[in-house]
Amino acid sequence: MAEQLGLVMIVEDDKAIADVERLYLTQAGFGVHTESNGERALEEIRRRRPVAVVLDVGLPGLDGISVCRRLREAGDWVPVIFVTARDDEVDRLLGLELGADDYLTKPFSPRELVTRIRGILRRTNGVLASTVRRVGTIELDERERSVRASGRPVELTAMEFDLLAYLSASAGQVFTRDQLLAAVWGQANYSGARTVDVHVAQLRSKLGADSPLRTWRGVGYSVVGAAVGAST
Known part of the structure; x- marks a missing residue:
C-alpha cells in the first residue's frame, strides 16, 4: 500500500508532531521518512524523490522557507505543504510566493493533513486527457x-x-x-x-x-x- 501511494517526507523538529504525522500518513497508505534538519532534508529530498514534502517553517538552522527556496531554485517542484505556528498573513503569502502548494497552521488535524496531500496528488497524478x-x-x-x-x-x-x-x-x-x-x-x-x-x-x-x-x-x-x- 505504501509503495502504491508513494513516499512523503516530513521535515519537523518537534518529534511529537512528527510522530503523529507519520502515524496518520502511514495508516493512510503512504511511505514516510522524517528529518528534523533543513540541510539534511534537502539531501534526502534529492536522494529519495518523495511525492510530497510536509515542511515545518520554523526549523532551527536552515528554516523551511530556505529549504523550499533552494528546491525551487534547483528546479525541483515536488509538492510542498508548509506547516507553521505563525498565524499571520506575511508568512502565508511568502510561502505561496516561494512555490509552496499549501499550508497548515498549528495546531491542525492530522486527518486534514492527509486530506490535503491526497488532494494535491490526485490533481498532480490523475489520468488526464492527452x-x-x-x-x-x-x-x-x-x-x-x-x-x-x-x-x-x-x-x-x-x-x-x-x-x-x-x-x-x-x-x-x-x-x-x-x-x-x-x-x-x-x-x-x-x-x-x-x-x-x-x-x-x-x-x-x-x-x-x-x-x-x-x-x-x-x-x-x-x-x-x-x-x-x-x-x-
Whole structure:
C-alpha cells in the first residue's frame, strides 16, 4: 500500500508532531521518512524523490522557507505543504510566493493533513486527457502538466497549474472565489478567499503580459478568450 501511494517526507523538529504525522500518513497508505534538519532534508529530498514534502517553517538552522527556496531554485517542484505556528498573513503569502502548494497552521488535524496531500496528488497524478489547450498566447499541456507563454516555458506549482487549467477549461466563464476553492482546492472556504487571490497574483506575475486572467471586482475571476484544445 505504501509503495502504491508513494513516499512523503516530513521535515519537523518537534518529534511529537512528527510522530503523529507519520502515524496518520502511514495508516493512510503512504511511505514516510522524517528529518528534523533543513540541510539534511534537502539531501534526502534529492536522494529519495518523495511525492510530497510536509515542511515545518520554523526549523532551527536552515528554516523551511530556505529549504523550499533552494528546491525551487534547483528546479525541483515536488509538492510542498508548509506547516507553521505563525498565524499571520506575511508568512502565508511568502510561502505561496516561494512555490509552496499549501499550508497548515498549528495546531491542525492530522486527518486534514492527509486530506490535503491526497488532494494535491490526485490533481498532480490523475489520468488526464492527452490534450494541449491554447488560450491566446498561453499553451497548457494537461498530460505533461506544463505551460508555455509565447513559447517560453513557465514554471508553476501544482496548485497554480490546477487553477489555470480549471479556468481555461471554461474560458469566458466567471467563477467566484468560493467556487474556485471548491473546485480546485476541494473544499470551499477551507483556507479563505485570500488563497485564491494570492494564487491568481502569482500566476499573473509568472505569465506576465501573456496572462489571460481577468478580475471581476466583487465577483471573482475568469480567463479571457476562447480555449482551443488539440489532441497530441
